[in-house]
Amino acid sequence: MNLLQNKRIIITGAGSGIGRASALLAAEEGAAIVAVDQSDSVLETVQTIEQSGGRAMAVQADVSDEEAVAAFVARCVSEYGGVDGLYANAGVSGGRKTLTELTVADWQRTLAVNTIGVFLAIKAVVPEMTKQGGGAIVCTASVAGLRANAGGVDYSASKAGVISIAQTSAYQLYGTGIRVNAVCPGLIETGMTKPTFDLADERGRRDRIGQINPTARAGQPQEIAEMACFLLSDRASYVNGQAIPVDGGLSASHPWVFPRI
Numbered sequence: 001m002n003l004l005q006n007k008r009i010i011i012t013g014a015g016s017g018i019g020r021a022s023a024l025l026a027a028e029e030g031a032a033i034v035a036v037d038q039s040d041s042v043l044e045t046v047q048t049i050e051q052s053g054g055r056a057m058a059v060q061a062d063v064s065d066e067e068a069v070a071a072f073v074a075r076c077v078s079e080y081g082g083v084d085g086l087y088a089n090a091g092v093s094g095g096r097k098t099l100t101e102l103t104v105a106d107w108q109r110t111l112a113v114n115t116i117g118v119f120l121a122i123k124a125v126v127p128e129m130t131k132q133g134g135g136a137i138v139c140t141a142s143v144a145g146l147r148a149n150a151g152g153v154d155y156s157a158s159k160a161g162v163i164s165i166a167q168t169s170a171y172q173l174y175g176t177g178i179r180v181n182a183v184c185p186g187l188i189e190t191g192m193t194k195p196t197f198d199l200a201d202e203r204g205r206r207d208r209i210g211q212i213n214p215t216a217r218a219g220q221p222q223e224i225a226e227m228a229c230f231l232l233s234d235r236a237s238y239v240n241g242q243a244i245p246v247d248g249g250l251s252a253s254h255p256w257v258f259p260r261i
């Protein structure tokens with residue numbers, strides 16, 4: 001209950017899925033939360049935290065807008081007195097277009113949110129964290145950033161970029177006491193993947209989802225939140241520059257076919 005006691009943490013994409021689960025868990029673990037999302041669903045996240053006795057404020061902002069990002073970081077500092085943690089998690093799927101269907105505009109939007117959005121948030125928190133003598137930054141990448149077959153080319157490249165940002169930033173921030181890590185979720189049941197789950201339900205095939213990983217199911221947002229909160233905490237004090245899969249074991253394998261004999 002006190003993994004993140006007295007930490008001041010900004011979480012983007014906190015209106016739904018992984019971001020909301022992480023905000024609720026971090027608040028339960030004692031953190032004061034700045035919950036950021038472009039959707040007004042972030043108000044509900046904050047209401048839920050407050051109803052359980054936690055501390056949180058909601059900010060509606062687009063993470064790809066540099067001024068808006070600087071403003072929510074400034075708000076964390078003015079209201080809470082500093083910033084100890086950032087979970088740069090907001091993202092978009094990029095849709096289901098194939099290589100030849102994707103346009104430059106599609107690429108630009110996917111990269112603007114998933115990759116540049118992460119960069120902007122890191123850039124904005126680093127001066128304050130440096131002043132404070134340290135901090136913890138976590139980004140949501142994806143197994144799509146590690147290997148093929150978990151998203152379109154734009155989405156996968158955007159997430160490979162997030163992994164690179166985490167690794168490169170960890171070194172750029174050498175000796176500052178700021179750690180930067182990425183979480184790489186596998187298939188998680190959230191707003192983003194709802195169409196996949198709805199389709200499976202429609203066909204009566206929900207039990208097929210997640211069968212290609214050895215845990216034999218899809219993941220829940222809470223299971224990513226657990227890793228994010230650990231990485232944001234001082235218990236992860238020697239974990240830095242890593243891209244950590246939380247995917248039921250999916251990325252541990254060579255290509256594999258379920259044995260039928």
Ligand code: NAD
Pocket residue numbers: 012013014015016017018019036037038039041061062063064089090091092093113140141142143184185186187188189190191192193
């Ligand atoms: P979700 O759709 O439930 O939540 C994403 C949230 O981000 C939404 O509330 C949305 O409004 C917000 N958002 C989107 N663009 C934004 C912007 N420009 N500015 C501010 N907020 C914005 O999906 P999720 O699965 O919880 O996604 C969270 C992260 O996890 C994303 O980065 C996603 O790419 C990543 N991810 C998800 C899965 C999965 O299977 N669900 C797997 C790997 C990685």
